[in-house]
Amino acid sequence: RKEVEQDPGPFNVPEGATVAFNCTYSxxxxxxxxxxxxxxxxxxxxxxxxxSSGNEDGRxxxxxxxxxxxxxxxxxxxxxxxxxTYLCVVNIALKAAGNKLTFGGGTRVLVKP
Amino acid sequence: xxxxxxxxxxxxxxxxxxxTLQCAQDMNHEYMSWYRxxxxxxxxxxxxxxxxxxxxxxxxxxxxxVSRSTTEDFPxxxxxxxxxxxxxxxxxxxxxxxxxxxxxxxxxxxxx
Numbered sequence: 001r002k003e004v005e006q007d008p009g010p011f012n013v014p015e016g017a018t019v020a021f022n023c024t025y026s027x028x029x030x031x032x033x034x035x036x037x038x039x040x041x042x043x044x045x046x047x048x049x050x051x052s053s054g055n056e057d058g059r060x061x062x063x064x065x066x067x068x069x070x071x072x073x074x075x076x077x078x079x080x081x082x083x084x085t086y087l088c089v090v091n092i093a094l095k096a097a098g099n100k101l102t103f104g105g106g107t108r109v110l111v112k113p
Numbered sequence: 114x115x116x117x118x119x120x121x122x123x124x125x126x127x128x129x130x131x132x133t134l135q136c137a138q139d140m141n142h143e144y145m146s147w148y149r150x151x152x153x154x155x156x157x158x159x160x161x162x163x164x165x166x167x168x169x170x171x172x173x174x175x176x177x178x179v180s181r182s183t184t185e186d187f188p189x190x191x192x193x194x195x196x197x198x199x200x201x202x203x204x205x206x207x208x209x210x211x212x213x214x215x216x217x218x219x220x221x222x223x224x225x
Contacts, residue, residue, distance in 0.1 A: 043219055044203070046214070087156070101212075103155040105154060105155040106155065
């Protein structure tokens with residue numbers, strides 16, 4: 001079983017609609033969680049961190065469910081520019097120093113006019 | 114600031130050749146990492162470094178070497194290229210105590 005799993009999609013979303021997707025993680029010692037955005041043939045960039053209480057950043061809402069070991073991302077009022085692959089990232093503290101970030105395979109979102 | 118830079122952007126190698134992928138950052142970040150990205154696999158950690166002179170293996174280190182002689186540079190060496198190493202390689206850096214990683218633009222490597 002992969003440590004971090006995502007539905008690869010694509011999620012085809014009409015412009016202006018809401019889309020939501022989840023990411024499950026297997027290691028209960030996971031400490032922190034993030035969503036990164038990756039445009040086609042570009043590098044990943046941090047979209048938002050995911051806090052235990054849930055958090056919003058404009059049209060984006062992230063939630064964490066530790067009991068069921070998943071995080072979610074919801075995009076409201078989708079824009080054409082939201083078309084991208086969204087990577088779920090889970091952080092685990094390493095024994096010696098630093099942290100290990102484990103990436104999911106990504107969920108592709110296509111927003112269409 | 115240039116952020117994280119990587120060279121080359123594209124590279125084609127023949128099986129058995131060796132080469133070095135360059136990575137540099139100008140943000141004075143302690144942590145640097147190399148990932149490879151393959152379709153459907155997500156980014157997988159190859160090697161990482163928590164500071165100059167300190168490196169460690171990630172999830173998929175075989176066939177790759179790294180060194181960290183300065184804070185700024187973290188080159189990745191392919192010792193004897195194999196077709197299985199065809200991938201997109203990303204270098205990343207971050208500051209100690211913070212979680213956000215900054216990625217370079219990537220190197221697209223094809224091994225024939």
